Amino acid sequence: MTKTIAIVVPCHNEEENVPLFYQAVTKTFAEIEDYQPIFWYINDGSTDGTLQAIQTLQTQDTNVHYIDFSRGFGKEAGMYAGLQNAKGDLYTIMDADLQDPPTMIPEMLKEIQNGYEMVGAQRVNREGEPVIRSFFSRLFYKLINHISQTKIVPGARDFRLMTPPVVAAVLAMGERNRFSKGVFSWVGFKTKYLPYQNIERQHGKTSWSFSSLFRYSINGIVDYSDAPLTFVSWLGVASFVGATIALIFIIARAMIYGDPTPGWPSLVSIFLMIGGLQLFAIGIVGRYVGRIYLETKHRPIYVAREIK
Incomplete structure:
Protein backbone atom coordinates (compact mmCIF):
# COMPACT_ATOMS: atom_id res chain seq x y z
CA MET A 1 0.00 0.00 0.00
CA ASP A 226 15.12 33.95 31.09
CA ALA A 227 18.82 34.82 31.12
CA PRO A 228 18.17 38.47 30.15
CA LEU A 229 16.08 38.89 33.31
CA THR A 230 18.86 37.36 35.39
CA PHE A 231 21.34 39.65 33.67
CA VAL A 232 19.25 42.69 34.54
CA SER A 233 19.11 41.61 38.20
CA TRP A 234 22.88 41.29 38.42
CA LEU A 235 23.28 44.55 36.53
CA GLY A 236 21.19 46.25 39.21
CA VAL A 237 23.36 44.73 41.95
CA ALA A 238 26.56 45.80 40.18
CA SER A 239 25.17 49.30 39.69
CA PHE A 240 24.29 49.58 43.38
CA VAL A 241 27.71 48.34 44.48
CA GLY A 242 29.45 50.67 42.04
CA ALA A 243 27.42 53.66 43.20
CA THR A 244 28.14 52.81 46.86
CA ILE A 245 31.90 52.58 46.23
CA ALA A 246 31.83 55.87 44.32
CA LEU A 247 29.92 57.54 47.17
CA ILE A 248 32.42 56.29 49.77
CA PHE A 249 35.29 57.53 47.60
CA ILE A 250 33.72 60.98 47.17
CA ILE A 251 33.08 61.34 50.92
CA ALA A 252 36.60 60.19 51.81
CA ARG A 253 38.16 62.57 49.30
CA ALA A 254 36.11 65.48 50.64
CA MET A 255 37.16 64.69 54.23
CA ILE A 256 40.84 64.49 53.33
CA TYR A 257 41.27 67.14 50.65
CA GLY A 258 38.12 69.15 51.01
CA ASP A 259 35.70 69.89 48.20
CA PRO A 260 36.50 73.27 46.70
CA THR A 261 34.35 72.71 43.61
CA PRO A 262 30.61 71.91 43.45
CA GLY A 263 29.82 68.21 43.01
CA TRP A 264 26.97 68.53 40.56
CA PRO A 265 28.89 67.12 37.52
CA SER A 266 29.57 63.86 39.32
CA LEU A 267 26.01 63.71 40.63
CA VAL A 268 24.55 64.29 37.18
CA SER A 269 26.81 61.58 35.73
CA ILE A 270 25.71 59.10 38.40
CA PHE A 271 22.04 59.96 37.88
CA LEU A 272 22.34 59.51 34.14
CA MET A 273 24.12 56.20 34.59
CA ILE A 274 21.54 54.86 37.04
CA GLY A 275 18.69 56.19 34.91
CA GLY A 276 20.09 54.56 31.78
CA LEU A 277 20.45 51.22 33.56
CA GLN A 278 16.89 51.45 34.82
CA LEU A 279 15.51 52.18 31.35
CA PHE A 280 17.56 49.31 29.94
CA ALA A 281 16.21 46.96 32.61
CA ILE A 282 12.64 48.13 32.05
CA GLY A 283 13.07 47.54 28.34
CA ILE A 284 14.11 43.91 28.87
CA VAL A 285 11.33 43.25 31.36
CA GLY A 286 8.94 44.96 28.95
CA ARG A 287 9.80 42.43 26.24
CA TYR A 288 8.71 39.58 28.48
CA VAL A 289 5.60 41.41 29.69
CA GLY A 290 4.72 42.20 26.08
CA ARG A 291 4.95 38.53 25.13
CA ILE A 292 2.67 37.63 28.02
CA TYR A 293 0.21 40.34 26.96
CA LEU A 294 0.06 39.05 23.38
CA GLU A 295 -0.42 35.45 24.52
CA THR A 296 -3.30 36.38 26.83
CA LYS A 297 -5.23 37.84 23.89
CA HIS A 298 -5.67 34.28 22.55
CA ARG A 299 -5.75 35.49 18.98
CA PRO A 300 -5.59 32.81 16.27
CA ILE A 301 -2.15 32.07 14.85
CA TYR A 302 -3.52 32.64 11.35
CA VAL A 303 -6.73 33.45 9.49
CA ALA A 304 -7.41 31.55 6.27
CA ARG A 305 -9.45 32.98 3.41
CA GLU A 306 -9.65 29.58 1.76
CA ILE A 307 -8.47 26.02 2.44
CA LYS A 308 -8.71 23.75 -0.53
Whole structure:
Protein backbone atom coordinates (compact mmCIF):
# COMPACT_ATOMS: atom_id res chain seq x y z
CA MET A 1 0.00 0.00 0.00
CA THR A 2 1.35 3.41 -1.01
CA LYS A 3 2.06 5.74 1.90
CA THR A 4 2.03 9.53 1.80
CA ILE A 5 4.39 12.31 2.82
CA ALA A 6 2.65 15.62 3.44
CA ILE A 7 4.86 18.46 2.20
CA VAL A 8 4.17 21.84 3.82
CA VAL A 9 5.41 24.72 1.67
CA PRO A 10 5.07 28.28 3.04
CA CYS A 11 5.07 30.77 0.15
CA HIS A 12 5.42 34.52 -0.01
CA ASN A 13 5.81 35.94 -3.52
CA GLU A 14 7.09 32.66 -4.99
CA GLU A 15 5.21 32.74 -8.30
CA GLU A 16 8.14 31.51 -10.36
CA ASN A 17 9.34 28.97 -7.81
CA VAL A 18 6.01 27.22 -7.16
CA PRO A 19 6.00 25.12 -10.39
CA LEU A 20 9.77 24.54 -10.23
CA PHE A 21 9.45 23.22 -6.70
CA TYR A 22 6.60 20.92 -7.71
CA GLN A 23 8.62 19.52 -10.63
CA ALA A 24 11.73 18.96 -8.49
CA VAL A 25 9.82 17.15 -5.74
CA THR A 26 7.83 15.05 -8.23
CA LYS A 27 11.06 14.02 -9.93
CA THR A 28 12.53 12.96 -6.58
CA PHE A 29 9.47 10.91 -5.63
CA ALA A 30 9.57 9.09 -8.96
CA GLU A 31 12.59 7.28 -7.52
CA ILE A 32 11.02 6.59 -4.11
CA GLU A 33 9.05 3.37 -3.82
CA ASP A 34 5.85 3.11 -1.74
CA TYR A 35 5.56 6.85 -1.05
CA GLN A 36 3.81 9.69 -2.83
CA PRO A 37 3.83 13.43 -2.04
CA ILE A 38 0.82 15.42 -0.87
CA PHE A 39 1.54 19.12 -1.43
CA TRP A 40 0.23 21.77 0.96
CA TYR A 41 1.15 25.24 -0.29
CA ILE A 42 0.48 28.11 2.13
CA ASN A 43 0.01 31.46 0.42
CA ASP A 44 1.24 33.91 3.05
CA GLY A 45 -0.05 37.26 1.81
CA SER A 46 1.67 37.12 -1.59
CA THR A 47 1.20 40.14 -3.84
CA ASP A 48 2.24 38.43 -7.07
CA GLY A 49 0.73 35.44 -8.90
CA THR A 50 1.71 32.84 -6.32
CA LEU A 51 -1.88 31.78 -5.58
CA GLN A 52 -2.73 31.51 -9.27
CA ALA A 53 0.36 29.35 -9.84
CA ILE A 54 -0.72 27.03 -7.03
CA GLN A 55 -4.28 26.83 -8.36
CA THR A 56 -2.94 25.92 -11.78
CA LEU A 57 -1.02 23.01 -10.28
CA GLN A 58 -4.15 21.91 -8.42
CA THR A 59 -6.06 21.55 -11.68
CA GLN A 60 -3.32 19.18 -12.87
CA ASP A 61 -2.79 17.15 -9.69
CA THR A 62 -5.39 16.27 -7.05
CA ASN A 63 -2.56 15.84 -4.52
CA VAL A 64 -1.97 19.59 -4.54
CA HIS A 65 -3.74 21.58 -1.82
CA TYR A 66 -3.40 25.14 -0.58
CA ILE A 67 -4.23 27.48 2.28
CA ASP A 68 -4.75 31.09 1.33
CA PHE A 69 -4.14 33.43 4.28
CA SER A 70 -6.29 36.55 4.62
CA ARG A 71 -3.02 38.51 4.90
CA GLY A 72 0.64 37.87 5.62
CA PHE A 73 1.00 36.13 8.98
CA GLY A 74 4.63 35.03 8.54
CA LYS A 75 6.42 31.77 7.86
CA GLU A 76 5.90 30.47 11.39
CA ALA A 77 2.13 30.72 11.00
CA GLY A 78 2.41 29.11 7.57
CA MET A 79 4.23 26.08 8.94
CA TYR A 80 1.72 25.73 11.76
CA ALA A 81 -1.25 25.98 9.39
CA GLY A 82 0.22 23.41 7.03
CA LEU A 83 0.96 20.87 9.74
CA GLN A 84 -2.46 21.46 11.27
CA ASN A 85 -4.38 20.78 8.04
CA ALA A 86 -2.21 18.25 6.23
CA LYS A 87 -2.70 14.52 6.58
CA GLY A 88 0.00 11.98 5.85
CA ASP A 89 2.03 9.06 7.11
CA LEU A 90 5.02 11.42 7.40
CA TYR A 91 5.39 15.19 7.30
CA THR A 92 8.02 17.58 6.00
CA ILE A 93 8.42 21.35 5.75
CA MET A 94 10.24 22.85 2.76
CA ASP A 95 10.89 26.29 1.29
CA ALA A 96 9.51 26.91 -2.19
CA ASP A 97 12.76 28.53 -3.36
CA LEU A 98 14.51 25.12 -3.53
CA GLN A 99 17.11 26.06 -0.93
CA ASP A 100 15.90 22.88 0.75
CA PRO A 101 17.03 20.19 -1.71
CA PRO A 102 14.31 17.58 -2.42
CA THR A 103 17.09 15.08 -3.17
CA MET A 104 17.64 14.79 0.59
CA ILE A 105 14.20 13.26 1.14
CA PRO A 106 15.23 9.66 0.29
CA GLU A 107 18.10 9.84 2.79
CA MET A 108 15.80 11.33 5.43
CA LEU A 109 13.27 8.59 4.77
CA LYS A 110 15.96 5.97 5.21
CA GLU A 111 16.87 7.38 8.64
CA ILE A 112 13.17 7.39 9.64
CA GLN A 113 13.03 3.71 8.70
CA ASN A 114 16.13 3.18 10.85
CA GLY A 115 14.21 4.33 13.91
CA TYR A 116 14.58 8.11 14.03
CA GLU A 117 11.41 10.10 14.65
CA MET A 118 12.65 13.38 13.19
CA VAL A 119 15.37 13.92 10.60
CA GLY A 120 16.41 17.49 9.85
CA ALA A 121 18.69 19.25 7.39
CA GLN A 122 21.72 21.11 8.76
CA ARG A 123 23.37 23.72 6.58
CA VAL A 124 27.12 23.47 7.16
CA ASN A 125 28.14 26.64 5.32
CA ARG A 126 26.55 29.94 4.34
CA GLU A 127 28.21 30.66 1.01
CA GLY A 128 26.46 33.32 -1.01
CA GLU A 129 25.16 35.19 2.04
CA PRO A 130 26.47 38.57 3.25
CA VAL A 131 29.41 38.20 5.63
CA ILE A 132 27.75 40.33 8.32
CA ARG A 133 24.64 38.13 8.29
CA SER A 134 26.74 34.97 8.62
CA PHE A 135 28.68 36.49 11.51
CA PHE A 136 25.57 37.42 13.48
CA SER A 137 24.01 34.04 12.71
CA ARG A 138 26.97 32.22 14.29
CA LEU A 139 26.90 34.67 17.20
CA PHE A 140 23.20 34.00 17.76
CA TYR A 141 23.64 30.22 17.94
CA LYS A 142 26.53 30.56 20.39
CA LEU A 143 24.57 32.96 22.58
CA ILE A 144 21.28 31.10 22.71
CA ASN A 145 22.94 27.72 23.32
CA HIS A 146 24.89 29.31 26.17
CA ILE A 147 21.91 30.85 27.94
CA SER A 148 19.10 28.43 27.09
CA GLN A 149 18.43 24.89 28.25
CA THR A 150 16.86 24.16 24.86
CA LYS A 151 19.82 23.49 22.61
CA ILE A 152 19.48 24.54 18.98
CA VAL A 153 21.67 22.92 16.33
CA PRO A 154 23.66 25.60 14.43
CA GLY A 155 22.58 25.77 10.82
CA ALA A 156 19.46 23.67 11.41
CA ARG A 157 16.77 24.32 8.84
CA ASP A 158 13.00 24.04 9.14
CA PHE A 159 13.34 21.37 6.44
CA ARG A 160 12.86 18.08 8.26
CA LEU A 161 10.98 14.79 7.96
CA MET A 162 8.74 14.02 10.94
CA THR A 163 6.54 11.22 12.20
CA PRO A 164 2.93 11.95 13.30
CA PRO A 165 3.77 11.93 17.05
CA VAL A 166 6.35 14.68 16.48
CA VAL A 167 3.85 16.79 14.53
CA ALA A 168 1.22 16.28 17.23
CA ALA A 169 3.69 17.50 19.86
CA VAL A 170 4.60 20.57 17.76
CA LEU A 171 0.93 21.46 17.26
CA ALA A 172 0.27 20.99 20.99
CA MET A 173 2.56 23.97 21.64
CA GLY A 174 -0.08 26.57 20.98
CA GLU A 175 1.84 29.77 21.66
CA ARG A 176 1.05 32.59 19.23
CA ASN A 177 4.63 33.86 19.01
CA ARG A 178 6.40 30.86 17.58
CA PHE A 179 10.12 30.21 17.14
CA SER A 180 10.22 27.00 15.12
CA LYS A 181 13.85 26.10 15.75
CA GLY A 182 13.18 26.22 19.46
CA VAL A 183 9.88 24.33 19.12
CA PHE A 184 11.46 21.46 17.20
CA SER A 185 14.28 21.19 19.71
CA TRP A 186 12.05 21.50 22.76
CA VAL A 187 9.68 18.64 21.84
CA GLY A 188 12.61 16.22 21.81
CA PHE A 189 12.16 12.80 20.17
CA LYS A 190 14.89 10.76 18.55
CA THR A 191 16.42 13.22 16.09
CA LYS A 192 19.21 13.21 13.54
CA TYR A 193 20.53 16.03 11.37
CA LEU A 194 21.95 15.51 7.89
CA PRO A 195 24.57 18.04 6.71
CA TYR A 196 24.41 19.73 3.31
CA GLN A 197 26.03 22.62 1.48
CA ASN A 198 24.19 25.91 1.13
CA ILE A 199 22.09 26.31 -2.01
CA GLU A 200 21.06 29.70 -3.38
CA ARG A 201 17.39 30.36 -4.08
CA GLN A 202 16.17 29.85 -7.65
CA HIS A 203 14.18 33.04 -8.27
CA GLY A 204 13.14 36.18 -6.45
CA LYS A 205 14.53 37.74 -3.31
CA THR A 206 14.27 36.53 0.25
CA SER A 207 11.70 38.31 2.43
CA TRP A 208 14.08 38.02 5.40
CA SER A 209 15.92 41.31 5.85
CA PHE A 210 18.67 41.78 8.41
CA SER A 211 16.29 43.68 10.71
CA SER A 212 13.61 40.96 10.50
CA LEU A 213 16.19 38.28 11.23
CA PHE A 214 17.43 40.31 14.20
CA ARG A 215 13.89 40.60 15.59
CA TYR A 216 13.39 36.88 15.01
CA SER A 217 16.57 36.16 16.97
CA ILE A 218 15.46 38.38 19.86
CA ASN A 219 12.13 36.56 19.92
CA GLY A 220 13.95 33.24 20.09
CA ILE A 221 16.06 34.38 23.04
CA VAL A 222 13.04 35.76 24.91
CA ASP A 223 10.96 32.63 24.21
CA TYR A 224 13.56 30.11 25.32
CA SER A 225 15.62 31.81 28.01
CA ASP A 226 15.12 33.95 31.09
CA ALA A 227 18.82 34.82 31.12
CA PRO A 228 18.17 38.47 30.15
CA LEU A 229 16.08 38.89 33.31
CA THR A 230 18.86 37.36 35.39
CA PHE A 231 21.34 39.65 33.67
CA VAL A 232 19.25 42.69 34.54
CA SER A 233 19.11 41.61 38.20
CA TRP A 234 22.88 41.29 38.42
CA LEU A 235 23.28 44.55 36.53
CA GLY A 236 21.19 46.25 39.21
CA VAL A 237 23.36 44.73 41.95
CA ALA A 238 26.56 45.80 40.18
CA SER A 239 25.17 49.30 39.69
CA PHE A 240 24.29 49.58 43.38
CA VAL A 241 27.71 48.34 44.48
CA GLY A 242 29.45 50.67 42.04
CA ALA A 243 27.42 53.66 43.20
CA THR A 244 28.14 52.81 46.86
CA ILE A 245 31.90 52.58 46.23
CA ALA A 246 31.83 55.87 44.32
CA LEU A 247 29.92 57.54 47.17
CA ILE A 248 32.42 56.29 49.77
CA PHE A 249 35.29 57.53 47.60
CA ILE A 250 33.72 60.98 47.17
CA ILE A 251 33.08 61.34 50.92
CA ALA A 252 36.60 60.19 51.81
CA ARG A 253 38.16 62.57 49.30
CA ALA A 254 36.11 65.48 50.64
CA MET A 255 37.16 64.69 54.23
CA ILE A 256 40.84 64.49 53.33
CA TYR A 257 41.27 67.14 50.65
CA GLY A 258 38.12 69.15 51.01
CA ASP A 259 35.70 69.89 48.20
CA PRO A 260 36.50 73.27 46.70
CA THR A 261 34.35 72.71 43.61
CA PRO A 262 30.61 71.91 43.45
CA GLY A 263 29.82 68.21 43.01
CA TRP A 264 26.97 68.53 40.56
CA PRO A 265 28.89 67.12 37.52
CA SER A 266 29.57 63.86 39.32
CA LEU A 267 26.01 63.71 40.63
CA VAL A 268 24.55 64.29 37.18
CA SER A 269 26.81 61.58 35.73
CA ILE A 270 25.71 59.10 38.40
CA PHE A 271 22.04 59.96 37.88
CA LEU A 272 22.34 59.51 34.14
CA MET A 273 24.12 56.20 34.59
CA ILE A 274 21.54 54.86 37.04
CA GLY A 275 18.69 56.19 34.91
CA GLY A 276 20.09 54.56 31.78
CA LEU A 277 20.45 51.22 33.56
CA GLN A 278 16.89 51.45 34.82
CA LEU A 279 15.51 52.18 31.35
CA PHE A 280 17.56 49.31 29.94
CA ALA A 281 16.21 46.96 32.61
CA ILE A 282 12.64 48.13 32.05
CA GLY A 283 13.07 47.54 28.34
CA ILE A 284 14.11 43.91 28.87
CA VAL A 285 11.33 43.25 31.36
CA GLY A 286 8.94 44.96 28.95
CA ARG A 287 9.80 42.43 26.24
CA TYR A 288 8.71 39.58 28.48
CA VAL A 289 5.60 41.41 29.69
CA GLY A 290 4.72 42.20 26.08
CA ARG A 291 4.95 38.53 25.13
CA ILE A 292 2.67 37.63 28.02
CA TYR A 293 0.21 40.34 26.96
CA LEU A 294 0.06 39.05 23.38
CA GLU A 295 -0.42 35.45 24.52
CA THR A 296 -3.30 36.38 26.83
CA LYS A 297 -5.23 37.84 23.89
CA HIS A 298 -5.67 34.28 22.55
CA ARG A 299 -5.75 35.49 18.98
CA PRO A 300 -5.59 32.81 16.27
CA ILE A 301 -2.15 32.07 14.85
CA TYR A 302 -3.52 32.64 11.35
CA VAL A 303 -6.73 33.45 9.49
CA ALA A 304 -7.41 31.55 6.27
CA ARG A 305 -9.45 32.98 3.41
CA GLU A 306 -9.65 29.58 1.76
CA ILE A 307 -8.47 26.02 2.44
CA LYS A 308 -8.71 23.75 -0.53
